[in-house]
Amino acid sequence: MTQTGIPFVFMRGGTSRGPYFNRADLPEDLDTLGRVLVAALGSGHALNIDGIGGGAAVTTKVAMLSRSSDDWADIDYFFAQVSVEDGLVDFKPTCGNILSGVGPAAIEMGLVAAADGITPVKIRAVNTGAQVLAQVQTPGGRLAYEGEAAIAGVPGTAAPVALNFMGVVGSSTGAFLPTGNLRDVFDGIEVTCMDVAMPMAIARASDFGLTGYESVAELDANKAFFARMEAIRLQAGEKMGMGDVSKSVTPKFGLLAPARDGGTIATRYFMPWNTHPSMAVTGAQCLASCALTPGTVADGLLARPAESPAQVVLEHATGTIEVLVDFDLNNSFSLNSAGLLRTARKLADGRVYVPASVWKGH
Structure with a gap:
């Protein structure tokens, strides 16, 4: 095999989009993971012509999901920002728009079972430690993507995803005012x-x-x-x-x-x-x-x-x-x-391929 196929769900989350992976399907060490994500998204070209990125920072984002080891959370959400042209991957930040799709993607992947009506999904943002409760529309125990909720920056309407963020103060630096000053x-x-x-x-x-x-x-x-x-x-x-x-x-x-x-x-x-x-x-x-x-x-x-x-x-x-x-x-x-109120929609699923020289798979 000259290429390695990796299962993914391609989602729009809020006003961003990108691949959502099961963390278990990816390499564990961050150096190899970074190279895999660069290859998958096509970072290094303004149009991401050799990958599935969209040629803009809001379309070169990645979500990696797993069942959480945290007592509070259902899902661990690990985020990566892949640069469009520079071949760089930043694992420090998180993304709330991509987070909008975490609940639906977790249900799509079988990591969370859908309830009848609304499925609450407790999410731990691995990058920052923030806790987020997502309320996902699942009438009859099935994911619903169509609905009447509209958000600026996305055409049309879709099913709402309600997000409630907790534990977000000082999530990256440990302080509300990291310099100690208001100005x-x-x-x-x-x-x-x-x-x-x-x-x-x-x-x-x-x-x-x-x-x-x-x-x-x-x-x-x-x-x-x-x-x-x-x-x-x-x-x-x-x-x-x-x-x-x-x-x-x-x-x-x-x-x-x-x-x-x-x-x-x-x-x-x-x-x-x-x-x-x-x-x-x-x-x-x-x-x-x-x-x-x-x-x-x-x-x-x-x-x-x-x-x-x-x-x-x-x-x-x-x-x-x-x-x-x-x-x-x-x-x-x-x-x-x-x-906040956001929306999300599944766009595609299947496998994204990276050269075996980048990663041979598990």
Whole structure:
């Protein structure tokens, strides 16, 4: 055999898509695993022409599932971000959009049995340790992908997948404010460094001479802004205790501006070397938490809700995303949980093939 076939389910999860694997079908060591994922996705070419990636960061994501050894969880979800062109794999972050498909994929793979009506799936995000309860639509004990739920960035409607995130504060760095400050200054720009579901460096769009309402294309074309942002991101990562992040997609970067379309606050999210076409689920939790926390760079950009839970509507490049935040606000902001509504759809299944010279299989 000149190639090794690996079973997979190809899913859209939220506004991302990629292969979902059973972790047992992949190599255990991360070096070999990384090479397998690069070959499977076709990283190293702008179009991922020799793999199943889609030529964009939101379509070169991988979920690896297994029955959990954790007493709380049903499923362990191990995530990998594969670069489009650089042949790199980052195992540090997680992805909330891809997580939207974990419950359905686990049922598809036979890792979780479907109940009649709604199947709760308790998911442990291996990369960060976060706990997520997914509510999957299974009328009559069968997965339902069709429904009336709509999310910005995905055409049409589908069956809803409700996600409730717990244990996401400090999931990557161990602290809500990894630098110990509500604001830091890097290259003359005020930045809030926060770790809620995703470690982020967050700034005001106006401090970069931007409105915060620019399109994805306008932002991606602004090379001067990206160069300035990346320099700040590297400094922020160092001060957050993450070391040299020049080859890591974390911390992510976010911009804030006053809402203009009826939302709570306007946002733009970066992955980080290009602009997210909509909004990451993990990033949404961090941005919503920043918006609700007094003393951050969000001060003056919104009227903060005083009561918990609060519905925070983030305006982004293609619409809005709603985050239901359960929090305490005594001496300081404290997050209990964050809930979001997503959708997912199975696109294909079968085997993806990688050269045997990359991996001969088990």
